[in-house]
Amino acid sequence: MDLQKLFEVYREQGVPHDQQMLIALLREMQDMAGGTLTEDVLFQAASFYGMKATLLQALIKRVPDLRMANAAHRLEMCASCKAGYGLRAWLEDTYGVKSGGSSESGGFTYRTTPCMKNCKNGPSIRWDGDVYSHADRSLLIKLIEGKA
Ligand code: FES
DSSP states (O other), X not given: OOHHHHHHHHHHTXXXXXXXXXXXXXXXXXXXXXXXXXXXXXXXHHHHHTOOHHHHHHHHHHSTTOOBOOOOEEEEEESSOGGGHHHHXXXXXXXXXXTTEEOTTSSEEEEEESOOSOGGGOSOEEETTEEESSOOHHHHHHHHTTOO
């Protein structure tokens, strides 16, 4: 069964309002994904049900047998920095990521964000919560490959 079908079936069972059914859905999604949940599937569920993915993440933290895939790092890139356009395209191409998803290798999650209030020093990125200025390919390679 594909995810959209699964979401429809669970909507008939009371998701997203029935929390027990929501947990049952997350368990099934986790099984389908091979034992862990990814940001990508959470975002798909959140957008299907018109809810925030952060609510699902908070629920996952409270249910011991639900687990997020180990995306070790979190990369955010300012979507408003004009100078970052080419860098974002390069990153998405090179690492096979789209905003809201994880890299193909699973090493980091990726999301574009609104202005990080660091425009003069753009392109701006955030890596595990720390803002970096004047980001370029070599900085991203160093961070992603653990050589920074
Ligand atoms: S536009 Fe990118 S930090 Fe402001």
